[in-house]
Amino acid sequence: MRCEFLAELFSEADDFDGRSALVQRSREAAEASVDVRFVRSMFVPDDEICFLVFEAESAAAVARLAERARLPVDRIVRTELGSSAASTAEIE
Numbered sequence: 001m002r003c004e005f006l007a008e009l010f011s012e013a014d015d016f017d018g019r020s021a022l023v024q025r026s027r028e029a030a031e032a033s034v035d036v037r038f039v040r041s042m043f044v045p046d047d048e049i050c051f052l053v054f055e056a057e058s059a060a061a062v063a064r065l066a067e068r069a070r071l072p073v074d075r076i077v078r079t080e081l082g083s084s085a086a087s088t089a090e091i092e
Contacts, residue, residue, distance in 0.1 A: 002055050003078050004055050025071060029068055030065065035056055036062055038052070
């Protein structure tokens with residue numbers, strides 16, 4: 001069963017070019033892979049953290065892709081998305 005995985009890595013707030021290169025390498029590696037699909041990227045400037053979201057069978061598949069793409073990933077975790085109704089209920 002395919003799941004979404006979040007790859008976390010450090011990225012300096014003012015290093016837009018470096019972040020763009022990481023995302024581009026992620027996309028290219030995923031396009032060449034049958035095991036992993038690139039979903040999206042997110043950047044948290046205040047924490048200098050970049051998140052790359054992938055869809056794959058396992059965290060190991062994402063780790064192999066990260067190694068091939070030379071992504072300096074600190075950790076990879078499986079994610080679960082809640083529905084918007086559940087998110088609203090949690091806020092109240």
